[in-house]
Amino acid sequence: TERSVQVKLVLLGEAAVGKSSIVLRFVSNEFQPNKEPTIGAAFLTQKCRLEDRVLRYEIWDTAGQERFHSLAPMYYRNAQAAVVVYDVTKASSLEKAKTWVKELQRQANPNIVIALAGNKIDLVTPSASSASPSPESEDEADDATATPGETTASGEPESLRQVPREEAEAYAQEAGLLFFETSAKTGEGVVEIFTEIAKKIPID
Numbered sequence: 001t002e003r004s005v006q007v008k009l010v011l012l013g014e015a016a017v018g019k020s021s022i023v024l025r026f027v028s029n030e031f032q033p034n035k036e037p038t039i040g041a042a043f044l045t046q047k048c049r050l051e052d053r054v055l056r057y058e059i060w061d062t063a064g065q066e067r068f069h070s071l072a073p074m075y076y077r078n079a080q081a082a083v084v085v086y087d088v089t090k091a092s093s094l095e096k097a098k099t100w101v102k103e104l105q106r107q108a109n110p111n112i113v114i115a116l117a118g119n120k121i122d123l124v125t126p127s128a129s130s131a132s133p134s135p136e137s138e139d140e141a142d143d144a145t146a147t148p149g150e151t152t153a154s155g156e157p158e159s160l161r162q163v164p165r166e167e168a169e170a171y172a173q174e175a176g177l178l179f180f181e182t183s184a185k186t187g188e189g190v191v192e193i194f195t196e197i198a199k200k201i202p203i204d
């Protein structure tokens, strides 16, 4: 018989960073380009299979809009894991993420496993996506800033990285967090958040 552990997980982060989209990718392997803001919170479940056991995540996807901030403790209380999300194209969202981490470290379960996820990485990694084949992309030598032609085919606003990976990763390490860069749109890094958290959840 297989062990199946239930793990209560909460997502926190500024509005529109992509919390619900990360969950939708993890639970349904889908993406909605115009996902509506979450009101209050949403609850979803998904199994996560490791080599030696299966976890059942009970996911509380909270609303990032400031007017819902006071509800958050209801959702992170008793949580065994938290995913704090920011948007790599919006520096202020990392600052907001840091305040969530501080709040969790003060108020949540002291053993909570916290992951920091820098989402929307598809907007700042041009050549990884097949949407914009650019044969001339080899001549970037003196052009360290991304070229302004990188607007995605789907018409999203052109957007540049505002949070260097190294900066966020250094912060995560110092604060004792798992760290990921993700794209709910392409799926990059999303499952990894949940499997790496799962590995850190004690067996009993």
Ligand code: GTP
Pocket (backbone or CB within 6 Å): 013, 014, 015, 016, 017, 018, 019, 020, 021, 022, 032, 033, 034, 035, 036, 037, 038, 039, 062, 063, 064, 065, 119, 120, 121, 122, 123, 156, 182, 183, 184, 185, 186
């Ligand atoms: P609240 O519920 O208001 O807190 O927002 P949220 O954090 O749940 O954000 P949501 O998932 O609703 O996404 C906000 C917008 O960003 C939507 O239009 C998404 O389609 C878009 N989005 C989410 N993730 C990504 C991503 O990885 N890449 C891109 N390009 N867009 C994304």
Ligand code: MG
Pocket (backbone or CB within 6 Å): 019, 020, 021, 036, 037, 038, 061, 062, 063, 064
């Ligand atoms: Mg949401």
